Amino acid sequence: MLSLQIIKSMEKLIMLHESLLVISEQKTVAIKEGNMEKLQPLLVKERKHVQALEQMETSRQKEVKAWFEVNNLQGKNETITTMLEMIDDKEQQKVLEDVTIHLTHSVTNLKRQEQLNQALIQQSLQFVELSLDMMNPSITNLNYGNTKETESIKRSVFDSKA
Incomplete structure (x- = not known):
């Protein structure tokens, strides 16, 4: 009976992940625009x-x-994978396995979409930085002469006065 509650929780997790994927796809459109x-x-x-x-x-x-705890398996690794190995009811085991696979796919799809969003944002930031660099004049372009000659002249004047 308790494994049915776990299955329902996992189904809710799937729904939330899929809803989050839709939001992530909408974010992609907004970022591109x-x-x-x-x-x-x-x-x-x-x-x-x-x-x-x-x-x-x-x-x-x-x-x-x-x-x-109910199944007196407290010393075991408390994961769904371990649980799948311990469930006797084959029907519940199959349902739990299917839900677990579906949840894994949902998480993977969301992760992939978020990686795309991150890459798009990174490209946007690089474009902004490049644009700012192009708009700001370079300090070396402001000096008309060779900076080394100017420094050597300053040094020689200073040395001669000393």
């Missing part, structure tokens, strides 16, 4: 989803721990 007004509410929405994910994950971990 350079639209900060569109990006800001997405970041707020994303933060709320992440908080919900953290709460759901904490709940899932407690349920897994409780399952191990």
